[in-house]
Amino acid sequence: NAGVMQNPRHLVRRRGQEARLRCSPMKGHSHVYWYRQLPEEGLKFMVYLQKENIIDESGMPKERFSAEFPKEGPSILRIQQVVRGDSAAYFCASSPQGVGVLNQPQHFGDGTRLSIL
């Protein structure tokens, strides 16, 4: 009964490269949420997706960042032309439906630590 799976656990990129972060939700969950966490700060919401749809991307920077959750396969958070300020832990969470529908909490993955050299 696997939980939310994120990979890679650690990712190192040089400035200007692309970073791809993957998230497979828990079995039976069709809603995925991405968060960013800087040291000693709380989780900042980035984007909320359902299969093949972006529901809410109000927390995601307009440039260089994109997210998808295809019909088949994991959700991908993509950061193009990375800069030092993108260094952070990126967490993915999933829920069976939108959290408001069932009044159930999100379940989190272990995160991807992104370091930009």
Added chain:
Amino acid sequence: EDKVVQSPLSLVVHEGDTVTLNCSYEVTNFRSLLWYKQEKKAPTFLFMLTSSGIEKKSGRLSSILDKKELFSILNITATQTGDSAVYLCAVERSGGSYIPTFGRGTSLIVHP
């Protein structure tokens, strides 16, 4: 803009002590308040609170919500070194995407 403030930011205690962590919030159309425990990796869910005055309990951990004064507390009794973690508080609002807003967390260190 929704706001969640946790205090203290950090706390150092000895095993056996009792601690109280605070979370105050400002949110339009409050729906629920959640507590998570974060060690080195994934935040793990502790409690969801929706009603004032009803204590939720799990072992040595308990939490209560005051919707009039807009705060919640998380109590841990007889602390153990395994309780060392960052404790995150989040609030959800009704309507829209129900995306929770998180506080910065309280870092708890329990010394043997």
